[in-house]
Amino acid sequence: xxxxxxxxxxxxxxxxxxxxxxxxxxxxxxxxxxxxxxxxxxxxxxxxxxxxxxxxxxxxxxxxxxxxxxxxxxxxxxxxxxxxxxxxxxxxxxxxxxxxxxxxxxxxxxxxxxxxxxxxxxxxxxxxxxxxxxxxxxxxxxxxxxxxxxxxxxxxxxxxxxxxxxxxxxxxxxxxxxxxxxxxxxxxxxxxxxxxxxxxxxxxxxxxxxxxxxxxxxxxxxxxxxxxxxxxxxxxxxxxxxxxxxxxxxxxxxxxxxxxxxxxxxxxxxxxxxxxxxxxxxxxxxxxxxxxxxxxxxxxxxxxxxxxxxxxxxxxxxxxxxxxxxxxxxxxxxxxxxxxxxxxxxxxxxxxxxxxxxxxxxxxxxxxxxxxxxxxxxxxxxxxxxxxxxxxxxxxxxxxxxxxxxxxxxxxxxxxxxxxxxxxxxxxxxxxxxxxxxxxxxxxxxxxxxxxxxxxxxxxxxxxxxxxxxxxxxxxxxxxxxxxxxxxxxxxxxxxxxxxxxxxxxxxxxxxxxxxxxxxxxxxxxxxxxxxxxxxxxxxxxxxxxxxxxxxxxxxx
Amino acid sequence: xxxxxxxxxxxxxxxxxxxxxxxxxxxxxxxxxxxxxxxxxxxxxxxxxxxxxxxxxxxxxxxxxxxxxxxxxxxxxxxxxxxxxxxxxxxxxxxxxxxxxxxxxxxxxxxxxxxxxxxxxxxxxxxxxxxxxxxxxxxxxxxxxxxxxxxxxxxxxxxxxxxxxxxxxxxxxxxxxxxxxxxxxxxxxxxxxxxxxxxxxxxxxxxxxxxxxxxxxxxxxxxxxxxxxxxxxxxxxxxxxxxxxxxxxxxxxxxxxxxxxxxxxxxxxxxxxxxxxxxxxxxxxxx
Numbered sequence: 142x143x144x145x146x147x148x149x150x151x152x153x154x155x156x157x158x159x160x161x162x163x164x165x166x167x168x169x170x171x172x173x174x175x176x177x178x179x180x181x182x183x184x185x186x187x188x189x190x191x192x193x194x195x196x197x198x199x200x201x202x203x204x205x206x207x208x209x210x211x212x213x214x215x216x217x218x219x220x221x222x223x224x225x226x227x228x229x230x231x232x233x234x235x236x237x238x239x240x241x242x243x244x245x246x247x248x249x250x251x252x253x254x255x256x257x258x259x260x261x262x263x264x265x266x267x268x269x270x271x272x273x274x275x276x277x278x279x280x281x282x283x284x285x286x287x288x289x290x291x292x293x294x295x296x297x298x299x300x301x302x303x304x305x306x307x308x309x310x311x312x313x314x315x316x317x318x319x320x321x322x323x324x325x326x327x328x329x330x331x332x333x334x335x336x337x338x339x340x341x342x343x344x345x346x347x348x349x350x351x352x353x354x355x356x357x358x359x360x361x362x363x364x365x366x367x368x369x370x371x372x373x374x375x376x377x378x379x380x381x382x383x384x385x386x387x388x389x390x391x392x393x394x395x396x397x398x399x400x401x402x403x404x405x406x407x408x409x410x411x412x413x414x415x416x417x418x419x420x421x422x423x424x425x426x427x428x429x430x431x432x433x434x435x436x437x438x439x440x441x442x443x444x445x446x447x448x449x450x451x452x453x454x455x456x457x458x459x460x461x462x463x464x465x466x467x468x469x470x471x472x473x474x475x476x477x478x479x480x481x482x483x484x485x486x487x488x489x490x491x492x493x494x495x496x497x498x499x500x501x502x503x504x505x506x507x508x509x510x511x512x513x514x515x516x517x518x519x520x521x522x523x524x525x526x527x528x529x530x531x532x533x534x535x536x537x538x539x540x541x542x543x544x545x546x547x548x549x550x551x552x553x554x555x556x557x558x559x560x561x562x563x564x565x566x567x568x569x570x571x572x573x574x575x576x577x578x579x580x581x582x583x584x585x586x587x588x589x590x591x592x593x594x595x596x597x598x599x600x601x602x603x604x605x606x607x608x609x610x611x612x613x614x615x616x617x618x619x620x621x622x623x624x625x626x627x628x629x630x631x632x633x634x635x636x637x638x639x640x641x642x643x644x645x646x647x648x649x650x651x652x653x654x655x656x657x658x659x660x661x662x663x664x665x666x667x668x669x670x671x672x673x674x675x676x677x678x679x680x681x682x683x684x685x686x687x688x689x690x691x692x693x694x695x696x697x698x
Numbered sequence: 699x700x701x702x703x704x705x706x707x708x709x710x711x712x713x714x715x716x717x718x719x720x721x722x723x724x725x726x727x728x729x730x731x732x733x734x735x736x737x738x739x740x741x742x743x744x745x746x747x748x749x750x751x752x753x754x755x756x757x758x759x760x761x762x763x764x765x766x767x768x769x770x771x772x773x774x775x776x777x778x779x780x781x782x783x784x785x786x787x788x789x790x791x792x793x794x795x796x797x798x799x800x801x802x803x804x805x806x807x808x809x810x811x812x813x814x815x816x817x818x819x820x821x822x823x824x825x826x827x828x829x830x831x832x833x834x835x836x837x838x839x840x841x842x843x844x845x846x847x848x849x850x851x852x853x854x855x856x857x858x859x860x861x862x863x864x865x866x867x868x869x870x871x872x873x874x875x876x877x878x879x880x881x882x883x884x885x886x887x888x889x890x891x892x893x894x895x896x897x898x899x900x901x902x903x904x905x906x907x908x909x910x911x912x913x914x915x916x917x918x919x920x921x922x923x924x925x926x927x928x929x930x931x932x933x934x935x936x937x938x939x940x941x942x943x944x945x946x947x948x949x950x951x952x953x954x955x956x957x958x959x960x961x962x963x964x965x966x967x968x969x970x971x972x973x974x975x976x977x978x979x980x981x982x983x984x985x
Contacts, residue, residue: 348721353807355928355929365731366724366728366729366731368722369722370721370722371722372721395721395722396722396723406724406726523726
């Protein structure tokens with residue numbers, strides 16, 4: 142966004158909200174509309190600690206801040222987001238450094254028609270051809286700036302179309318065009334209207350345009366003849382009958398030599414399947430996927446997580462406990478196969494296993510492997526061939542059983558056992574596969590209506606050993622304890638420590654205090670953060686070690 | 699319109715849209731093309747013609763009403779100076795280059811890169827030209843090429859060439875074999891680059907005229923189609939000592955089947971790698 146546009150938008154915003162801003166923002170009925178918003182400020186001090194590998198921060202204070210403001214008036218809405226990274230917190234790309242209006246849009250929406258001009262987020266199907274989204278904790282924003290239109294000519298039929306450029310930190314890059322159509326046959330075919338079987342079909346097509354550039358091949362004196370328009374298409378279905386469900390999506394991508402696939406010309410494809418069954422107290426889900434060369438970015442030469450046009454759904458469990466999530470799985474868009482089974486059951490009250498209050502169990506297992514490939518060349522070739530059902534190296538495996546039981550009216554225990562295997566190659570380095578056993582006990586004591594005490598104990602036994610040459614500080618055997626006290630319904634304080642007691646290094650203690658009132662939350666923490674990787678939905682970012690103070694303020698109005 | 703007809707219409711629109719935005723397909727034997735940037739240099743036999751030539755790069759566009767007048771002036775100058783003046787017509791990405799109707803777009807990414815570098819695009823005035831990428835004071839000597847060509851050309855070709863240059867091109871089964879010979883007539887201390895261009899003549903593409911009308915039969919000559927080397931040229935391996943003779947051979951496969959090789963010729967120019975200023979230029983038909 143250039144300076145002139147920024148100024149115009151700022152002036153328009155002030156006029157719209159009629160200065161002074163804060164008195165008005167809380168008011169309803171501005172120009173007949175409503176203003177809502179939220180503000181988040183995260184700050185960090187970090188200092189050098191050679192034992193965990195953290196460094197001094199030249200700026201002393203690092204901060205990520207943002208304010209979203211949304212104005213709605215009937216069918217019309219407009220919004221903007223101001224972001225400030227001064228300087229970005231550890232783990233966030235330094236290209237975010239700066240401040241300004243990072244997102245702005247106007248939108249008009251009726252029951253049958255919607256149009257958005259400016260920045261927007263969108264997803265076609267499961268996102269295998271297009272998913273423009275934002276995750277502030279990953280430092281990821283693939284918003285598209287352009288025009289997004291959707292049209293529902295009849296109930297059950299939706300068409301979407303978009304064109305725009307993707308956000309790249311404080312710039313926009315590439316050119317993305319997309320179309321999507323979805324038909325709910327039960328709404329369109331009159332005789333199916335009352336059917337217990339529900340079927341929705343959809344399809345999408347997305348293409349990107351890039352100009353030419355010189356990328357030399359491995360053969361001296363030759364360069365790549367690059368495709369300027371690269372397309373990806375998918376078909377999908379969603380079938381359900383009572384408690385049964387079956388979803389499937391298949392996507393293909395044309396020749397797309399890029400930095401992720403080492404500039405090979407092989408077509409890409411991906412298949413995702415999900416079968417599920419649910420009834421009261423029970424749910425089961427089985428997922429499978431195969432991804433082959435489906436990394437799709439709006440700029441072929443950009444690595445990292447920015448500028449992805451598409452997204453491959455993750456089929457590993459998103460763990461929350463510290464040791465279970467210490468080795469998260471990063472989706473390998475260049476090629477992987479995976480299976481996941483998930484089962485939840487509630488033993489009813491007053492049964493042998495349910496006891497007085499019932500018992501919940503949650504069993505999850507996933508296995509991800511590489512593809513069975515045969516290399517036929519490097520840059521400027523088709524790269525490799527792969528067999529559809531063949532598997533390659535094991536990348537990741539995970540089995541966890543979680544049992545949650547209310548022991549009394551005031552005590553609830555959640556016990557978890559997990560087994561995990563992790564191949565470091567998915568993080569880009571060689572090494573032996575890590576095999577980890579994890580135990581977690583989580584006890585919540587509801588002392589009274591306003592006071593809750595929570596204890597958490599974790600243990601992880603691993604066959605990995607810390608090696609200074611590799612410097613993976615997650616290796617070894619670990620124990621952890623956490624005590625968290627919530628009092629007066631507004632305050633909480635927690636103390637935790639993770640300690641590598643065998644074959645590892647590190648002692649990571651943390652203390653944090655928080656206060657919540659209405660829609661405002663303030664949190665202050667002090668401690669050490671181990672370097673590692675965090676992943677959300679298979680999309681990851683590196684987190685460097687830190688040692689110091691963190692604080693966070695969020696509020697909405 | 700009933701429901702099924704509307705549905706069919708929407709699907710038809712979607713199908714057409716999809717086909718328009720469909721992806722490019724590169725054939726397997728065409729995944730890599732000659733880059734031109736790695737031509738190997740050897741000791742050569744020298745250059746018989748020691749002429750100092752000038753090359754005029756004209757930034758133009760099919761919607762630029764004054765550009766036909768510049769074409770007349772440049773064509774007159776080329777006719778007058780013979781092989782001492784070489785012309786290139788560059789269509790960048792300005793609004794003036796947008797095709798009129800369904801006519802082909804003559805813009806090139808390389809020409810656009812030059813336009814941005816030399817400030818033509820930013821200035822937004824078309825036609826604009828520059829001869830041998832020379833400076834006027836501290837700024838590029840950009841000018842409107844409806845006049846002022848001859849004085850600039852005279853100033854350049856009146857000097858003794860530092861480097862004599864000769865280029866030869868042959869069509870070898872749709873691959874162009876290019877041979878470039880250099881001879882240093884004076885010592886040159888700076889690093890030099892060689893840039894090779896594919897130029898097409900006789901393109902009939904609609905051009906807006908000074909009176910605002912559109913001439914569907916306008917013939918465009920000297921049109922830059924491709925920069926065979928890197929956009930800023932390939933390094934010349936040489937000592938730069940007076941009397942040194944170097945030769946390099948290149949093979950080039952045009953990247954578009956829309957270009958008629960029978961209407962094309964090759965331009966070569968030697969430039970100072972740091973200052974971008976052109977020392978000498980030559981051109982050859984593709985025989």
